[in-house]
Amino acid sequence: MSVPRLSEVIAALENLWPAERAESWDAVGTVVGDPDQEVTRVLFAVDPVREIVDEAVKLGADLLVTHHPLYLRGTTTVAASTFKGRVVHTLIKNDIALHVAHTNADTADPGVSDALAGALDLRVVRPLVPDPTDPEGRRGLGRICELDHPVTVRELAARAAERLPATAQGIRVAGDPEALVRSVAVSGGSGDSLFDQVRAAGVDAFLTSDLRHHPASEAVLRSPLALLDAAHWATEWPWCELAATQLDEISDRHGWDLRVHVSKTVTDPWTAHAASAHPSPATTLLTSASRPPSSSNSPGAPN
Numbered sequence: 144m145s146v147p148r149l150s151e152v153i154a155a156l157e158n159l160w161p162a163e164r165a166e167s168w169d170a171v172g173t174v175v176g177d178p179d180q181e182v183t184r185v186l187f188a189v190d191p192v193r194e195i196v197d198e199a200v201k202l203g204a205d206l207l208v209t210h211h212p213l214y215l216r217g218t219t220t221v222a223a224s225t226f227k228g229r230v231v232h233t234l235i236k237n238d239i240a241l242h243v244a245h246t247n248a249d250t251a252d253p254g255v256s257d258a259l260a261g262a263l264d265l266r267v268v269r270p271l272v273p274d275p276t277d278p279e280g281r282r283g284l285g286r287i288c289e290l291d292h293p294v295t296v297r298e299l300a301a302r303a304a305e306r307l308p309a310t311a312q313g314i315r316v317a318g319d320p321e322a323l324v325r326s327v328a329v330s331g332g333s334g335d336s337l338f339d340q341v342r343a344a345g346v347d348a349f350l351t352s353d354l355r356h357h358p359a360s361e362a363v364l365r366s367p368l369a370l371l372d373a374a375h376w377a378t379e380w381p382w383c384e385l386a387a388t389q390l391d392e393i394s395d396r397h398g399w400d401l402r403v404h405v406s407k408t409v410t411d412p413w414t415a416h417a418a419s420a421h422p423s424p425a426t427t428l429l430t431s432a433s434r435p436p437s438s439s440n441s442p443g444a445p446n
């Protein structure tokens with residue numbers, strides 16, 4: 144067993160998620176770290192926020208790998224009086240390196256959406272938006288998946304709620320909860336720029352996060368597509384487990400003395416959810432079988 148240098152571990156990570164495959168607007172790669180420092184413990188997390196850095200300190204990690212960048216745009220200060228500067232200070236004071244794999248991990252094979260599909264036992268067929276530079280057509284954004292045993296939208300939402308890490312939001316559904324799902328597009332992170340590709344793919348459902356009113360409303364009006372909206376953090380967290388497994392295998396091959404951890408700290412910003420006191424008319428309509436007879440007499444109630 145040998146203790147790897149940071150430069151060796153970073154080279155392995157770069158091999159999995161080459162920086163040049165990141166979007167041009169993205170900020171990936173090593174943010175903090177001395178290439179010569181030794182690495183014995185690695186922590187994977189979605190967000191490089193203070194509570195995750197504190198967790199890395201407590202764990203005795205030498206390297207923190209996150210999906211989201213610390214600085215997406217340039218900065219002129221890392222003063223500890225700023226919230227991101229405090230993160231930089233804490234990392235450097237504790238000899239912890241920070242490495243980011245963002246859109247280069249989204250489009251990797253396997254990548255963020257493979258991990259999301261895997262968490263729900265969905266069989267990945269192909270990328271939703273293939274990377275044109277990949278001759279094998281395996282890399283790209285999002286994934287088209289098939290279900291060996293079709294389930295209803297309601298059942299798929301329940302599966303997502305059960306298999307993805309718990310958040311205040313849970314899973315929101317748009318469309319008919321009783322519709323049957325044979326194929327589903329999944330995209331970890333914000334997915335509402337992908338509606339055109341999802342419609343073109345002809346799938347029954349789309350699982351992603353951060354869906355806004357207008358694109359979601361238009362999508363369900365234009366087609367029988369069902370939408371499943373999870374918390375952004377929850378859709379990307381399965382990648383941390385996948386990435387940790389990948390690094391573990393590399394470490395074994397090299398004979399490295401390396402311990403790899405995944406943070407279970409919830410960094411989704413939403414902390415509570417209050418369900419509406421009364422079901423909306425649409426909800427009543429969808430569960431019409433159990434609707435009390437009195438509600439059918441309501442003025443203007445849909446038939």
Ligand SMILES: [Zn+2]
Pocket residue numbers: 211331332333375379
């Ligand atoms: Zn994200």
